[in-house]
Amino acid sequence: DVKVTQSSRYLVKRTGEKVFLECVQDMDHENMFWYRQDPGLGLRLIYFSYDVKMKEKGDIPEGYSVSREKKERFSLILESASTNQTSMYLCASNYRGMNTEAFFGQGTRLTVV
C-alpha cells in the first residue's frame, strides 16, 4: 500500500512563528506537491517538486518555502505564520509521466492564532 504520511494531523501555532510541515512518501515517487484547501476555494497548489532539490512555484507560493533534500521527503515551511495561513494542508506524490495517480497524505489542519 502506498503511504504518504504527514507529520501532524492538527497544529496550533502563534502568529510570527516559523512552522514546518513534513511529508514522507514510501513509493519512490519523483513528484511531490503541497496544496492548501479552504472552503469555497478548493485545492490550491503552493509548491511542487519533480526531483530532489528541485522546486516549482504553484499558484499561491507567497509566505511559503519548501525543501526537498531527499526523494522521499518534502517539507513546507511557513517563514512567519499569519492568521490567513490557517487552513488544511495536503501533501501528495506521484510518478512522473501521464495518467499517474496521485496519493495524498491525511492532511494537516493548521490554526494560526
Next chain:
Amino acid sequence: RKEVEQDPGPFNVPEGATVAFNCTYSNSASQSFFWYRQDCRKEPKLLMSVYSSGNEDGRFTAQLNRASQYISLLIRDSKLSDSATYLCVVNQAGTALIFGKGTTLSVSS
C-alpha cells in the same frame, strides 16, 4: 479564466437516481484527466482516470471530449455511500495536478 471549472452543486438526489457532473478545462495542452473523490474531513482519493475513448467502472462512467475541453462523470443507481465531493483534475506532463473546486453530491434515502 479558471483552469478547471465545475458546478459546485450541491446535487441532492434520491437513492437509485442517475446523476451527471461536468467539468471544463482551459488549457488545451492538458494530457491527463481524472476524477477524485473526497469524503468529509478526508484526503482526496482517485475514483477513476478519464480516457478519450471513455471508460466505465461499475456504476461510474467517465467521458472526455478534447475538442470541447470537457470531462464528465455519470453515476448510475446512486447509493448513500456515493455522498461526497467529486473533484475534476487535469494536468500536463511535467506539471502539477490542477483541481477543480469540486461538486458536492448528497444521496438521500
